[in-house]
Amino acid sequence: MEQVLFIVWRESVEAMLVIGILHAWLSQNPAAGGKRWLWGGVLAGLLLAALLALGLFAASEVFGRYQELFQAAMVFSAAALIVHMVLWMREHGRSLKRELEAGLAASRARNNGWGILLLVALAVGREGSETVVFLYGTLSGSEGAALWPLLLAGVAGFLLALLSFWLLQLGGRYLSWRLFFRATEIMLLLLAAALFTSGIDKLISLDILPALVDPLWDSSALLDDMSASGGVVSALTGYRAHPALMTLLAYAGYWLAVLALMRWRSRRVATRLAA
Template sequence: MGNAFFVVWRESLEAFLIAGILYAWLKANDDSGKGRQALFLGLGAGAGLALLLGWALLSVQDGLSGDALEAFQTGTLLVAAGLITQMVLWMQKHGRYMKARLHADLSAATARGGHLGVAVVAALAVAREGAETVIFLYGLAQGGELQALAFGSVAGFAAAGATAWLAARSLARLNIGVLLRLSSILLLVLASALLVAAIDRMIGVGWLPPLLDPVWDSTLFLDDTSTGGKLIADFTGYRARPALVTLLAWAGYWSVVIGAQRKARHD
């Protein structure tokens, strides 16, 4: 539930902030109010596109079985990990210019297509966040516990709305920049956990050799099958008895992420 809550909170918060930026621009530049109507239509269309993606994923899964289903679910975990990583690295590099970029896109869209252009910009912005959320949740759903996943998703969406509302009114000294930076780190940790889960699946079905299994046994220190240990394992990718190939994949992931962050800081 915690992972679902965090992912939905983070992604929904970005969607709320994007909607707020677009609304503020239209309020200042569109006296007719038709642009804001187009904005709301676009936001609804973006949410609809995300739901359509969810339906498509479930439909594809229902038509698969055996190795094909295993490959599809493993691939979803890898895609989710990659999307999270790409999103965080992109936001760390370009997030400070997001407001200006959205304003520029909206100005250009208004000039080209009027209110339809406004709706398209809003739909694409929200659909991107929503599609990422759907893929992330589908990846998390591979571990079962769908009821907890649903509860965490609803709670995360509500919390995102509350966070955006607080930020808009500058209450409780809420610093969105700090929240987004901290949540970006946690998202990268979660992405590495999804990668580890995918590697475990590939080892389990024989698609990857473990090389050495286990490298160590820390069960006495923290058992990843216990209640607390499983929560930590699901969120961080911790394994009490890790295979060598899992450790190599985890180390490789963080080497790439840290290298990309250093390169971005120097650009």
């Protein structure tokens, strides 16, 4: 449930940022029917995300007895997508506003309302599709999760996003965009680690990966991952009170890969700026 709340909160704020940038530009640079095309694009983007959700549900039914393998693949896909999103935002976050406005300016110059709609639909659809994949991967990694608590967590995440966006719009008096993205990218990487860990656990339970040593230790006396507080830590970081050696090795490998990718992307950005 905590994962659902966080994902909906973070992705909703990012979608609101995109819509806010586009709305502000159209307010300052009126185009024929511009805002109607804007909101049409928002609806189209949400429709794309809904179609993806239906497609994932249908695909999981088609796979039948291989459903657990499909779910494990989606868990790993969600973790990989989160890492990619964090790296992409670190590289393109500063130029996001400029790129969106350039796309709107090009469509306005051609008096192309459909171009505005397509740009908005792709921008919003990207955020919505990421949310769908993240949520599907999260639910695939959670066994027997009740529906109503998850729905309430999603609504709470959206309401929290509205509050956060309002605070961010106050110009950094209470919360700055820079601080928001830096804090949430750390939380996102921890969440991806939790998803990756649950995927490894699923592969071990399916006898696809060996546990090697299970359990490697027992830290439940300090923090039991079956307790309320331990469950939250487990869901958001991948903590295990009774980890298998394979799970621990995979967890360490995840962080080594993330750090290597961050260093590689940082060097690439520095090289591009120096050119």
